Amino acid sequence: MRIDRKEAAARLLKEDDIIILCHRNPDGDTLGSGYSLHFALKQLGKRSRLLCHDSIPPKMNYLRGGETGEDFPPQFVVSVDIADEQLFGETLAPYRGKVDLAIDHHPSNSMFAKETLLDDKAAATCEIIYRLLLEMGAAISPQIADCLYTGITTDTGCFKFSNVTPDTHRIAASLIESGCRFQQINKLLFESKTMGMMELERRVLNTLEFHDQNRVALICVTLQMLRETGVSESELDGISGIPRKIEGVQVGVAIKERDQNEYKLSIRSSEVLDASKFCAQFGGGGHARAAGCTLYGTIEEVQQTVVAALTKALR
Amino acid sequence: MRIDRKEAAARLLKEDDIIILCHRNPDGDTLGSGYSLHFALKQLGKRSRLLCHDSIPPKMNYLRGGETGEDFPPQFVVSVDIADEQLFGETLAPYRGKVDLAIDHHPSNSMFAKETLLDDKAAATCEIIYRLLLEMGAAISPQIADCLYTGITTDTGCFKFSNVTPDTHRIAASLIESGCRFQQINKLLFESKTMGMMELERRVLNTLEFHDQNRVALICVTLQMLRETGVSESELDGISGIPRKIEGVQVGVAIKERDQNEYKLSIRSSEVLDASKFCAQFGGGGHARAAGCTLYGTIEEVQQTVVAALTKALR
Numbered sequence: 122m123r124i125d126r127k128e129a130a131a132r133l134l135k136e137d138d139i140i141i142l143c144h145r146n147p148d149g150d151t152l153g154s155g156y157s158l159h160f161a162l163k164q165l166g167k168r169s170r171l172l173c174h175d176s177i178p179p180k181m182n183y184l185r186g187g188e189t190g191e192d193f194p195p196q197f198v199v200s201v202d203i204a205d206e207q208l209f210g211e212t213l214a215p216y217r218g219k220v221d222l223a224i225d226h227h228p229s230n231s232m233f234a235k236e237t238l239l240d241d242k243a244a245a246t247c248e249i250i251y252r253l254l255l256e257m258g259a260a261i262s263p264q265i266a267d268c269l270y271t272g273i274t275t276d277t278g279c280f281k282f283s284n285v286t287p288d289t290h291r292i293a294a295s296l297i298e299s300g301c302r303f304q305q306i307n308k309l310l311f312e313s314k315t316m317g318m319m320e321l322e323r324r325v326l327n328t329l330e331f332h333d334q335n336r337v338a339l340i341c342v343t344l345q346m347l348r349e350t351g352v353s354e355s356e357l358d359g360i361s362g363i364p365r366k367i368e369g370v371q372v373g374v375a376i377k378e379r380d381q382n383e384y385k386l387s388i389r390s391s392e393v394l395d396a397s398k399f400c401a402q403f404g405g406g407g408h409a410r411a412a413g414c415t416l417y418g419t420i421e422e423v424q425q426t427v428v429a430a431l432t433k434a435l436r
Numbered sequence: 437m438r439i440d441r442k443e444a445a446a447r448l449l450k451e452d453d454i455i456i457l458c459h460r461n462p463d464g465d466t467l468g469s470g471y472s473l474h475f476a477l478k479q480l481g482k483r484s485r486l487l488c489h490d491s492i493p494p495k496m497n498y499l500r501g502g503e504t505g506e507d508f509p510p511q512f513v514v515s516v517d518i519a520d521e522q523l524f525g526e527t528l529a530p531y532r533g534k535v536d537l538a539i540d541h542h543p544s545n546s547m548f549a550k551e552t553l554l555d556d557k558a559a560a561t562c563e564i565i566y567r568l569l570l571e572m573g574a575a576i577s578p579q580i581a582d583c584l585y586t587g588i589t590t591d592t593g594c595f596k597f598s599n600v601t602p603d604t605h606r607i608a609a610s611l612i613e614s615g616c617r618f619q620q621i622n623k624l625l626f627e628s629k630t631m632g633m634m635e636l637e638r639r640v641l642n643t644l645e646f647h648d649q650n651r652v653a654l655i656c657v658t659l660q661m662l663r664e665t666g667v668s669e670s671e672l673d674g675i676s677g678i679p680r681k682i683e684g685v686q687v688g689v690a691i692k693e694r695d696q697n698e699y700k701l702s703i704r705s706s707e708v709l710d711a712s713k714f715c716a717q718f719g720g721g722g723h724a725r726a727a728g729c730t731l732y733g734t735i736e737e738v739q740q741t742v743v744a745a746l747t748k749a750l751r
Contacts, residue, residue, distance in 0.1 A: 280595045280608070281622040290609035293595070294602035307596040314681045319641065326638060366629045 122236050124222075126249075129238040130256035132222060133162070136197035142220065143173040144203045145210030146355060149275025149310065152177060154201035154224065154246045156184045157268035161259035168193050174210025178355040180309055184271060186264050197221050202246035202272075204406065205231040224249055229397065229406050244284040247272025251292050263300030270301040271310070278362075279311055283410060311359075317350040318359075324350070325360055330424075333432045336371045336393075338364035341420060343378045354379075361387040372396075372431055376423060379415070384423045387413050399434055437551050439537075441564075444553040445571035447537060448477070451512040457535065458488040459518045460525030461670060464590025464625065467492060469516035469539065469561040471499045472583035476574035483508050489525025493670040495624055499586060501579050512536050517561035517587075519721065520546040539564055544712065544721050559599040562587025566607050578615030585616040586625070593677075594626055598725060626674075632665040633674075639665070640675055645739075648747045651686045651708075653679035656735060659693045669694075676702040687711075687746055691738055694730070699738045702728050714749055 124132070133139070141158055143151040155171045162169040170190040177185065198220050203209070204227035206217045223234035226249060228241040243249050247269045254261065261269070273293060277285050280293070297303055314322075321342075328341040340363055347354065357377060365373030372394055375387040386403075389411050390396040396412035405414025416423045439447070448454070456474055458466040470486045477484040485505045492500065513535050518524070519542035521532045538549035541564060543556040558564050562584045569576065576584070588608060592600050595608070612618055629637075636657075643656040655678055662669065672692060680688030687709055690702040701718075704726050705711040711727035720729025731738045 278627075281619070281626060283619040285612070285618065287609035287612045290605040290612065294605035294609070297600070297602045297605065303600065304596070304598040311596060312593075312677075312681050313683050315683050319682065323638065323641060326634065362627075366627050367634065368628050368630050 123232075124236045124238055126238065126253055126256050129222060129224065129236070130253055132236070133197075133199070133253075134165070134257055136221075137167045138193045138196040139167060139169040140195040140198045140216070141169060141171045142198065142200040142203060142209065142213055142216055143171060144200075144208040145174040145213075147173050147175055147177060147181075148202075148358070149181060150245045150247055150272035151202035152181055152184050153268040153270075153272030153275070154250045156186075156188070157247065157250050157254065157265045157272075158199065158201060158224075159188070160186070160262065160265050160268070161254045161257065164259055164262070165257065170195075172213060172216075174212040175355070178353070180313075180356070181271070183306075183309075184268050199224065200234060201250070202226070204229050206233045224253070227408070242286065244282070244286060244289045245272045245276035247276070248289065248292055251296075261296070261299040263302075266296040266299035266301035267306065270296045270303055271306055274303070274307060275310060275358075279307055284408070315352070317352050318356065321346055321350040321352045322360065322363070325363065329364065331370075332428045333435060335369050336435060337374065337428065337431050338367055338370040338372075339374045339376065339424060339428070340364050341376045341378075341424075343420075357387075362389060365389040365391075371435065374427055374431070376420065376427070378420070382417055382419060384416050384418075384420065385413060386416055386423075386427060387411070394431075394434055399430070402430070438547075439551045439553055441553065441568055441571050444537060444539065444551070445568055447551070448512075448514070448568075449480070449572055451536075452482045453508045453511040454482060454484040455510040455513045455531070456484060456486045457513065457515040457518060457524065457528055457531060458486060459515075459523040460489040460528075462488050462490055462492060462496075463517075463673070464496060465560045465562055465587035466517035467496055467499050468583040468585075468587030468590070469565045471501075471503075472562065472565050472569065472580045472587075473514065473516060473539075474503070475501070475577065475580050475583070476569045476572065479574055479577070480572065485510075487528060487531075489527040490670070493668070495628075495671070496586065498621075498624075499583050514539065515549060516565070517541070519544050521548045539568070542723070557601065559597070559601060559604045560587045560591035562591070563604065563607055566611075576611070576614040578617075581611040581614035581616035582621065585611045585618055586621055589618070589622060590625060590673075594622055599723070630667070632667050633671065636661055636665040636667045637675065637678070640678065644679065646685075647743045648750060650684050651750060652689065652743065652746050653682055653685040653687075654689045654691060654739060654743070655679050656739075657690060657692045658735075659695075672702075677704060680704040680706075686750065689742055689746070691735065691742070693735070697732055697734060699731050699733075699735065700728060701731055701738075701742060702726070709746075709749055714745070717745070 143155045220234040223237045226243040330339045361375035373389045377385045388396040400412040400414040403414035458470045515538045535549035538552045541558040645654045676690035688704040692700045703711040715727040715729040718729035
C-alpha cells in the first residue's frame with residue numbers, strides 16, 4: 122500500500138529497533154539514504170542498523186562515520202532505494218516478504234513492502250529521505266547532509282542527468298547550508314582516479330566498437346582487466362558512461378564480465394531509446410536513460426545479441 | 437569606482453548602443469554573461485553587440501541563438517568576466533581605457549573600468565548578471581536562462597568546485613524553471629567528446645609524469661597533437677584537469693604548447709597551494725584553485741622551471 126510522507130514519518134517515529142536494507146552492489150543513493158536515515162533515527166533516540174549484501178565501496182566509507190552498528194532483534198524493517206526484492210542479494214534473502222516500509226524513487230518499484238513511500242519524480246531516494254527527516258523533526262547534521270548530498274550527486278551524475286529538477290538544486294543548497302562537504306565529496310566521487318583506474322580506462326578504450334551507423338557504441342570490461350588493474354566492479358560506474366560520451370552515439374553499452382559466460386550490461390541512452398524497457402526484455406530494468414541486465418553466453422554471443430536487439434529497437 | 441547592483445542596473449537602463457566585451461580564449465562564463473546581457477538589453481529595446489578577440493568555441497555556438505550583431509557607433513562599453521585589460525586580446529585593444537562598466541567576479545580584478553560591479557563571492561559572473569537582469573526588470577527567457585546556466589556550470593565544473601554556494605544552486609533551480617536546457621548543455625559541455633578528443637586524451641596520458649613524491653603531476657599537449665587529432669586549444673579545459681584527478685596529486689599541471697618555445701600552463705591545485713599566487717610570479721593569475729601563466733623556453737626547460745617552483749612552493 123502506498124503511503125505519504127506524513128504517514129511514513131509517523132510510522133518511523135512510533136517504531137524502534139529498525140533494520141535498514143540497502144540494495145546489492147550499493148551505490149551512493151542507497152547508502153546515502155540508509156545512513157542518513159540511520160543517523161536521524163539515532164538522533165531521535167532509536168536503535169537502527171544498516172544491512173547490505175555487498176560491502177561498501179571504499180570510496181564511500183565516509184558515509185558510515187565510523188559506525189559499526191548495534192545488534193538487536195529487529196522490530197521494523199525499512200528498505201531504501203530498492204525497486205524489487207531481487208535486489209536484496211543472498212545475504213538479505215531472509216528479509217523477502219518482511220519489509221514493513223519501502224522508501225524508493227524507482228517507477229518500476231514492485232510494491233513488495235507492506236507500505237511504500239514512492240516518489241518517482243525525485244531524482245534520488247535521498248531527496249525523499251531529506252523531506253522525510255524534516256517531517257520527522259530530525260536536525261540535518263553535517264554528517265546527515267553528507268549522506269543525502271552523496272545520494273543526490275551520484276544519482277544525478279552531479280546535477281547532469283535529465284532527472285534533475287529545481288527541487289534537486291534547492292535541496293542541494295540547503296544541504297550545503299547544513300554543512301555538507303560537497304567539494305570533497307564530488308572530488309572523491311567524480312574527480313578522483315587511482316592510477317589503476319586510469320590504466321583500466323586506457324585498456325577499455327581499446328575495446329571500443331561502433332555499430333548501427335555509429336549510433337551504438339560498445340565497450341568491454343573483463344575480469345582479467347579488473348584483476349590486473351586492481352579496480353573493483355563497484356567502481357565501474359564512470360567506465361560504463363564512456364561510450365555514451367562520444368558525439369553522435371545514442372546508446373552506449375558497457376559489457377562487464379561477471380563470471381564465465383555471464384555478463385552484466387549497462388545501457389545508457391539518449392531520448393531515442395527507453396533503456397529500462399529495452400533491458401526488461403532480458404529480465405533487467407532501471408531508469409529510462411540508464412538501465413541494466415544480465416546476458417549469458419560467450420562475449421561474442423552477448424555482443425551480437427545486444428547489437429542485434431539495439432539495431433532493431435532503434436529502427 | 438565600485439558600484440552596486442542597483443546602480444549598475446540604473447546605468448544600463450539609461451544607456452543605449454552598448455558594446456559588450458568578452459575576454460580572449462572565451463569560456464562559458466564570459467560568453468554566457470555577454471549573451472545573456474545582450475539578449476536582455478535587446479528585450480528592453482536597446483541595441484547591443486558582443487565583441488571578442490577569439491571566435492566562439494563551436495560547442496558554445498548555441499549561446500548566440502543565430503545572432504550576428506547589429507553595427508552601430510558605441511555609446512557605452514561593458515566588459516563581462518574580464519579581470520584585466522590584458523585579457524582583451526589584440527582586436528579589442530582599442531577599448532583599453534574605455535570601459536564604462538566592468539561586471540566581474542575575479543578577486544584579482546584590476547579596476548580598469550570607470551565603474552565596476554564586482555562580487556568575488558559569486559561562483560560565476562553569470563550569477564551577478566542573473567541578479568542584475570532581475571534588477572533591470574528583464575524577463576529570464578529560456579534563451580537567457582541557457583546562457584546564464586552555461587556560465588554557472590562551466591565556472592563551477594558542473595557544481596563541483598569549492599566556489600559553489602547555496603545561491604549557485606538556487607539560481608540554477610530558477611534557471612531550470614525558466615526553461616534552460618540544462619541536460620543538453622551539460623551533456624554537450626561535459627559529457628560529449630569527439631573521437632579526436634578521445635584520441636588526444638589517450639596521447640596526453642602517455643606524457644603523464646609525477647614529481648615531488650607524486651604530489652605534482654604534469655601532462656603536455658603539443659601543437660602537433662592538436663593538429664593530428666583536430667582538437668582546438670579552446671577545447672582543452674577538460675584535458676587540463678586530468679592530472680589533478682589522480683589520487684594523492686595536490687597540484688596538476690597542463691603544459692600546452694602555444695608557439696615555438698612558448699607554453700601556456702594551467703595549474704589546478706588543492707588547498708595546499710594558492711594557484712593564483714603561484715602563477716603571479718610568472719606574470720599570470722586566476723583563481724586560488726585554478727590559474728594560468730605563460731612560460732618561455734624549450735618544453736624541458738619549462739617543465740624543469742615549473743617543477744622546481746612547485747617543489748619549493750609545496751615545501
